[in-house]
Amino acid sequence: MENTNDTHNVKRSFSLWVGEMREFLRGHFSLDEDKAQRDEVVAAISKGVVFRGVNLWVLIFATMIASLGLNVNSAAVIIGAMLISPIMGPIMGIGLSLGINDFELLKKALRNYALMFIVAIITSTVYFLVSPLSSNSSELLARTVPTTYDVLIALFGGLGGVGAKTRQDRTSTVIACCAVATALIPPLCTAGFGLATGQIKFFVGAFYLFFINSVFIALATYLMVRFLKYEKNAFIDKVRERNVKRLMMVITLVTFIPSVVIGFHMVRVSLFEAVADKYVAQVFRFPHTRVIECKKAYKHGDRNSRIELLLIGEPLGEEIIGNARAQLYNYGLQDVELIVRQARTGDRVDLKSLQLSYSELLDEKNAQIDELKQRLSKYKMKNIEYDDISREAGAVVPDIQSISLSKCLSYDVGGTVQDTLLICVVKSRQPMTEADAERLRRWLEVRTKIAQVKLYTE
Template sequence: MENNSDTKKVKNSFSAWFEDLKEFMSGRFSLEEDKAQRDEVVATVEKGVVFRGVNLWVLIFATMIASLGLNVNSAAVIIGAMLISPIMGPIMGVGLSLGINDFDLLKKSLRNFTLMFIVAIITSTVYFFISPLGDARSELLARTVPTTYDVLIALFGGLAGIVAQSRRDRTSTVIPGVAIATALIPPLCTAGYGLATGQFRYFLGAFYLFFINSVFIALATYLMVRFLKYEKKAFLDPVKERNVRRTMLLITLVTFIPSVVIGFHMVRVSLFEATADKYVSQVFEFPHTRVIECEKSYAQGKNPSRIEVVLLGEPLAEEIIENARAQLIRFGLKDTELVVRQGAATDKLDLETLQKNYADLLDEKNRRIAELQALMSRYRVVDVGVDGISQELGVLMPSVGTIALTKGIRFDMKGRSRDTLLLCLVTPRDAETAIDAETLRQWLRVRTKIADVKLYIETPADEE
């Protein structure tokens, strides 16, 4: 009976502790604090959806600023364009309308989203068409190939954005931060660059990135709206309600399902590239051969995945390359094609000679640096630490009253430096006191490490 009683007490204690923990965590992560009313949030988002007047002009200006930033390869300018761009409004409007079953808001959001896209594309295309700088810089190229990280950034950025919009206090830095993180305006400008220069692969890649970001921001908004349990819009006509629900469900499926499939494909591509990098780094490790380039392409249609490496140095035998192909299975790259490009035997590079040449060059540089440092030390007149020397000399030779020291350089009549000397002027404590000049000179040579010491003894009478 006692054991059962103890067990019951333990269970009750654990249950109470668990309830306290649950209540603590619920309070910490609750979104009810400072939560705005549903109608207030809808009105705020709906206001940002419309592109008319100020919003439209700000979009044009932000597009021009972002295009300039991409053109001159300035990250700071691009970030500024993201901060002032009103491009998030229609995207969050789509997600909110799907979450609360508001078909009118959905139509308004899609119309303004289309208008925003067209205006931004035309503005950036016109800019890049007349811009004298036509080269694709790194900031621009980074917006042509979407990655898994872009999907995750858009998803979590959308979640942060709708949470910030659902608060009564909207003066926080969350919404500007989301605008920077999700980076919607630069891909549109990159798409305009692709149209202006006739490089349609840039246009398609940038548009793909913009579409993925937009869809996952809208998806994040939809999920958070459902999590916050906002009341859905009701219809008086059951037939109209059923038609609206079907239409919105169709739009949701057509928009989100392909994006999820695309996102899953991007994850697989990222995993393949990471595995391929690991394979190349571990398998192609040889003392006299280096991998100078590695290109990876994931399977598309009937074309298998492919890894192409370019080697520099001693050519590998065919048996070694076949052994490398056999190891693809061990890394989970079963159906991957391996292509190895290397020089012929006549193009063999002696890496040892190359290393020796680099070592000789490094030694020559070090020798030259040492010569220059020695030359600088000869010409530099530096402090010889008179304060420390005077204190030490006061203990060793109480007969010395004052001392003056300076380090100088001796030159010949052709302006060439010969050696360094130390000039020392000492004064006895009084006229009757004698100073051992030779002992002082020897001590100064050891103390200052300067062999040439010129010592002058001045009498107190002369000093006066």
């Protein structure tokens, strides 16, 4: 009987602890506190959907700033552009409209989304067409290939942004920070760069990244709306309600399902590349052989995944390479094809080409240095022994009290160096005669080996 009471007390204590923990978690993680009314949130997001007047001009200015940042490879400038960009408005509008069955809001959001895309693309394309800088900076290259991290950032950034939108106080910095994190405007500018420079690969990759980010931000908004249990719009006409719901369901499936599939594919690619990097780092560790290039290709169609390595140093034997292939199974890469290229194979020509390219680059740098030295020699002047000359000048003209010497270059109006001049200012105890002045000037020409001497007396 006593054991039964103890068991009952333990269960009761555990139930009380679970209840207290539930209340603690509910109090700290509940979104009901400071939650704005549904209609207020819908009105705020609907207002941000429209690109007209100031919103449109701010979008153009933000696109120009982001293009400048990408052009000069400045992350700080790009962040500034993302802070002022109103680009998340239509995307949140799409997610909200799908969550509350607002067909009119969906149409308005899609129209403004298309307008936003066209204006941003045209602005960035025009900028890069007239910009004198057209190199592929690291900031531009980073916006051409979407990764799993971009999907996750867009999803959680969207959740944070719409979560802040549903609060009564919407002056928080959360929305601006989410705009920076999701990085929507830089891919649009990169797409414009691709069009302006004729690099279609840049355009496709950047647009793909922008579309992926947009879809997952809209998905985040939809999930938050459903989590907060916002009331869906009701239609008086039941037939119209059924048709609208079907249409919105089709739009939802067509938009979200491919993106989710793409997202899972990107996750698989990222996992494969991470495991492949670990495999190469641990298996191909040799004291006199180094991996200088590692290419990883995930399976596509009937073609299996493959890892292609380029090695330099002491060649590896077939037995060692075979053992490395056998270890693929230990890393879950049993279906992966391993290709190893070494200097002792036909790739020796490639290594020589690599060395030749470095040699050519070094020769080019040396030529530039020589040219700069030649140009610098035009401005370089031989040292003058000013102290010796000052003492000797007193012997040439005894009445000299002090002498000032300055060596300079003379230019024509076109900026070309004409000659070297020596300017001499002499202070004499008594007025210097023309004969003494001429004798001093001729002596300075011989002494300094400068043909042009300008003599001034005080």
